[in-house]
Amino acid sequence: xYFNEEFETLPRPALEAxxxxxxxATLERVxxxxxxxxxxxxxxxxxxxxxxxxxxxxxxPFTTKQDMRNSYPYGLFAAPMEEIVRIxxxxxxxxxxxxxxxxxxxxxxxxxxxxxSFVSAGAHKGDIIHNAYGxxxxxxxxxxxxxxxxxxxxxIPMSGGNTKKxxxxxxxxxxxxxxxTPSYSLFMAEAALEDGFDFRKLxxxxxxxxxxxxxxxxxxxIEEKLNLAAIDIYGLSEIMGPGVAIECIQAKQGLHIxxxxxxxxxxxxxxxxxxAEGERGELVITTITKQGIPLIRYRTxxxxxxxxxxxxCGRTHARITRMSGRSDxxxxxxxxxxxxxxxxxxLVGIEGVEPHYLLIVERQDNxxxxxxQVEVDERLFSDEIKVLQSLSRHxxxxxxxxxxxxxxxxxxxxxxxxxxEGKAQRVVDNRKL
Amino acid sequence: xxxxxxxxxxxxxxxxxxxxTQILGEAGINIRALSLADTSDFGILRLIVDNVEKxxxxxxxxxxxxxxxxxxxxxxxxxxxxxxTILQTLDAGQINVEYxxxxxxxxxxxxVIIFRFDETDKAISVLKAKNFxxxxxxxxYEI
Numbered sequence: 001x002y003f004n005e006e007f008e009t010l011p012r013p014a015l016e017a018x019x020x021x022x023x024x025a026t027l028e029r030v031x032x033x034x035x036x037x038x039x040x041x042x043x044x045x046x047x048x049x050x051x052x053x054x055x056x057x058x059x060x061p062f063t064t065k066q067d068m069r070n071s072y073p074y075g076l077f078a079a080p081m082e083e084i085v086r087i088x089x090x091x092x093x094x095x096x097x098x099x100x101x102x103x104x105x106x107x108x109x110x111x112x113x114x115x116x117s118f119v120s121a122g123a124h125k126g127d128i129i130h131n132a133y134g135x136x137x138x139x140x141x142x143x144x145x146x147x148x149x150x151x152x153x154x155x156i157p158m159s160g161g162n163t164k165k166x167x168x169x170x171x172x173x174x175x176x177x178x179x180x181t182p183s184y185s186l187f188m189a190e191a192a193l194e195d196g197f198d199f200r201k202l203x204x205x206x207x208x209x210x211x212x213x214x215x216x217x218x219x220x221x222i223e224e225k226l227n228l229a230a231i232d233i234y235g236l237s238e239i240m241g242p243g244v245a246i247e248c249i250q251a252k253q254g255l256h257i258x259x260x261x262x263x264x265x266x267x268x269x270x271x272x273x274x275x276a277e278g279e280r281g282e283l284v285i286t287t288i289t290k291q292g293i294p295l296i297r298y299r300t301x302x303x304x305x306x307x308x309x310x311x312x313c314g315r316t317h318a319r320i321t322r323m324s325g326r327s328d329x330x331x332x333x334x335x336x337x338x339x340x341x342x343x344x345x346x347l348v349g350i351e352g353v354e355p356h357y358l359l360i361v362e363r364q365d366n367x368x369x370x371x372x373q374v375e376v377d378e379r380l381f382s383d384e385i386k387v388l389q390s391l392s393r394h395x396x397x398x399x400x401x402x403x404x405x406x407x408x409x410x411x412x413x414x415x416x417x418x419x420x421e422g423k424a425q426r427v428v429d430n431r432k433l
Numbered sequence: 434x435x436x437x438x439x440x441x442x443x444x445x446x447x448x449x450x451x452x453x454t455q456i457l458g459e460a461g462i463n464i465r466a467l468s469l470a471d472t473s474d475f476g477i478l479r480l481i482v483d484n485v486e487k488x489x490x491x492x493x494x495x496x497x498x499x500x501x502x503x504x505x506x507x508x509x510x511x512x513x514x515x516x517x518t519i520l521q522t523l524d525a526g527q528i529n530v531e532y533x534x535x536x537x538x539x540x541x542x543x544x545v546i547i548f549r550f551d552e553t554d555k556a557i558s559v560l561k562a563k564n565f566x567x568x569x570x571x572x573x574y575e576i
Contacts, residue, residue, distance in 0.1 A: 376442050376475075376498055377498055378498055378499070378500060381440075381442050381498045381499075381500050382440075382500065383438070383440035383477055383479055383500055383502045383549065384477075384531055384532070384549075385470050385472060385477060388442075388475070388477070389472065410474050411442075411444075411474060411475050412444055412475075413442060413443070413444050413496070413497070413498065414496060414497075414498050415496050416444070
């Protein structure tokens with residue numbers, strides 16, 4: 001099942017021809033309309049006329065989140081304000097938020113890509129889509145909402161929070177598709193269980209989870225506790241919002257990135273050099289149809305790899321692997337690169353351990369220490385000290401064996417690690433560097 | 434012959450013990466015996482109470498991790514050598530003690546030792562064969 005069969009299954013030579021044509025048009029547009037691009041292109045000694053093949057994209061400079069902040073709020077817009085019909089912004093955890101503007105055509109394109117994404121996840125017309133992504137400046141809520149309407153499904157605009165009401169509505173309205181962050185889905189299932197309600201009794205068939213990195217192990221946990229197919233979706237507000245890439249329910253092996261609208265590249269985050277197919281590095285995206293704020297070689301900071309292997313679902317678009325963290329989330333502990341998601345996979349692989357954890361990094365006497373806090377629930381708990389101590393040692397050994405980093409596991413009381421209704425906070429880095 | 438004991442996971446944070454005893458007190462639950470095992474990070478509080486199910490429910494409602502385990506309560510005369518005879522019997526029967534704690538009965542003047550064994554049934558038969566007095570749960574909850 002496809003939403004736009006022609007474009008989703010376009011043979012690669014035709015797809016690449018579309019990409020090149022759209023890339024060239026986008027470069028002309030930004031060079032003419034956005035002073036930032038004119039300056040950076042000129043400085044790099046390249047112009048739109050130097051890009052004659054898709055490989056020529058590598059000649060162009062990167063765009064970073066800092067560039068967007070420097071142009072706050074509207075400096076990178078390539079369309080006049082009269083054509084901008086919507087403005088979103090990403091959370092400004094550090095400094096000012098990054099602002100994105102959409103023309104009517106951008107909103108239309110986003111709705112289509114999100115509708116494609118729903119179909120890829122196994123949703124269809126007639127589904128009741130319970131949308132628990134936040135509505136507002138954050139792109140999650142409205143992005144999923146417009147896509148659901150474009151698909152022709154019934155969308156319930158729940159937004160985040162108010163967990164008890166979420167559960168009641170899902171139960172009473174017979175929701176069949178859930179969209180929210182993966183950690184919030186587990187939070188809701190736990191909250192339901194506390195009230196004596198089993199989430200598995202809901203009619204939910206598909207869950208589309210994104211906005212934060214999660215692991216294959218966490219997928220298993222969610223599918224077990226919520227009794228649905230859990231699908232990974234990827235997006236970022238700078239590029240568009242949710243629906244940049246999504247898994248197909250047939251394979252659940254990598255997320256198809258809609259290449260007729262975006263050109264993905266994987267680079268070494270340190271050297272900036274492009275990496276080969278299958279190599280893990282930072283995802284860089286160039287938008288090739290956006291009007292409001294096209295971005296050229298935008299460094300997403302998300303770590304993944306790419307494959308162009310044909311997929312059993314029939315889509316010809318490349319697949320990126322599940323995000324294994326962000327290049328700026330990466331912890332370097334005594335010289336070892338550690339992504340929180342790697343620790344998460346290890347924890348969930350241990351019988352009885354919940355994927356709620358907190359990493360605390362300190363520096364004592366010039367030596368980094370990593371403490372992993374793990375909640376003790378009834379399945380793990382024993383009245384004997386030695387059983388709990390051997391559990392801690394087991395987790396420490398698994399982490400040492402898999403990641404090569406020594407840590408100290410601290411068992412904590414259940415529900416003491418903060419559950420998030422948005423992006424989960426997994427790391428506390430107390431090192432003063 | 435077995436006695437139900439509840440155990441509670443406690444992080445090493447100030448006020449946790451006070452909170453647990455307050456929750457139990459408000460629920461009208463009486464503590465008969467207790468022992469606290471601790472490490473640098475966490476502790477395990479083990480309790481014999483007069484209403485096991487209710488204690489478990491009220492503590493769980495307040496977010497504590499609670500387990501129920503079966504232990505054995507043995508009565509010994511409160512005199513020198515009392516405990517030693519029990520331990521010798523267990524040793525001869527090759528029974529391992531995981532942990533134990535004791536209290537003294539209010540009126541009878543006997544000591545009661547709570548034992549946690551890895552092989553509870555075997556321990557009971559070894560003790561019974563030597564005529565040790567094993568207290569039933571109901572009796573203990575009422576002390």
